Amino acid sequence: MSRAEPAGVRGGRAPGRLWTLSLFRSEVSTVFRRWRTLALLGVLAVVPVLVGIAVKAQTGDDGGPAGHGGGGPAFISQVTNNGLFLVFTSLAATLPFFLPMAIGVIAGDSVAGEAGSGTLRYLLVAPAGRTRLLLAKFTSTVVFCCAATLVVTVSALTVGALLFPLGEVTLISGTTVSFTDGLLRTLLIAAVVAASLTGVAALGLFVSTLTGSGIAAMATTVGLLITVQIIDQFPQLSAVQPYLFPHYWLSFADLLRDPVYWDQLLRNLGLQALYVAVFGSAAWARFTAKDITA
Incomplete structure (x- = not known):
């Protein structure tokens, strides 16, 4: 069966809804079968291990982190008291670069990689249409956002427990809450972090529609990510920083307060939704009008 024909669907005789579901399953399967994807998830799984070992090695005789300078999110200093905080620490460590870089690689390659390998033309022969194909590619990237965040969370929780x-x-x-309450907050934080990456996914998808080279699309997306992160650090550019997609990423720490501070959390989710709407629409406009000759 060719790459253009999702499993279980032959000759275009299936209804549109079944085609869409089959196309989505095919795209998700394609993403997670690639060695590059597995390598990215492997790197993300290792980060909590390194963080946990580093914190354990720096633990002083009193049970607290030796030489802790008070930098970083406020919950980092509590890792030695409760392994659950290693999840929050690991998410804070991977969110500025490792997680969005992985998303940028997957999103940047989503369309451009197919165009470069010559399979995009055959995908468009299928009756699903360009809009459904683009939606399936974006949705599969969002699934990877969730999987990548889950890998970091599970790895950190395992290492923290050990x-x-x-x-x-x-x-x-x-405020002190039960372990069950803390675990529920952990799951909610993981969901917020995954949602925070959807803006990068939409941006990468748009970049991917602009070129026929997967490597160029991935490099451009990661380059934009680094550039925006740098801009977000200069106080002189504070006027534009609230509109940058990574500006509120670490607001998930507000879920570790009682009561929860919702202001920046909602701003973050709203900003990601705006990026998805803007760059998703731009990707759709570009892709539906693109002349596919490869």
Whole structure:
């Protein structure tokens, strides 16, 4: 069966809804079968291990981190008291670069990679149409966002349980909640982090429609990510920073307060939705009008 014909669908006789589902399953399967994807997930799984070992190695005789300078998110200093905080620390460590870089690679290659290999033309022969194909590619990238975040979360939770004690969670606001409550907040934080990456996914998808080279699209997306991150660090550019997609990424820490501070969390989710709408529409306009000759 060719790459252009999703499993279970032959000759275009299936209804449109079945074609869409089959196309989505085919795109998700294609993404997760690639060695590049597995390598990215492997790197993300290793980061919490390194963070956990580093924190454990720096633990002083009193059980606290030796020489901790107070930098970083407020919950980092609590890792030695509760392994659950290694999840939050690992997400904070991977979110500025590792997670969005992985998303940028997958999104940037989504259309351009197919065009470069010559398979995009055959995909467009299928009755699903360009809009459904683009939607399937974006949705499969969002699935990767969730998978990548889940890998970091599960790895950090496992390492945290092995290296540090687990129990009641003292939030950064000073309130103590049960371990079950803390675990639920962990799942909610993972969902927020995954949603925070959808803006990068939409941007990468748009870049991917502009070129027939997967490598160029991936490099451009990652380059834009680094550039925006740098811009977000200069106080002189504070007027534009609230409109940059990574500006509110670390707002997930507000879920570790009681009561929860929703202001920046909602701004983050709204900003990601805006990027998805703008760059998703731009990708659709470009892709539906693009002359596919490869």
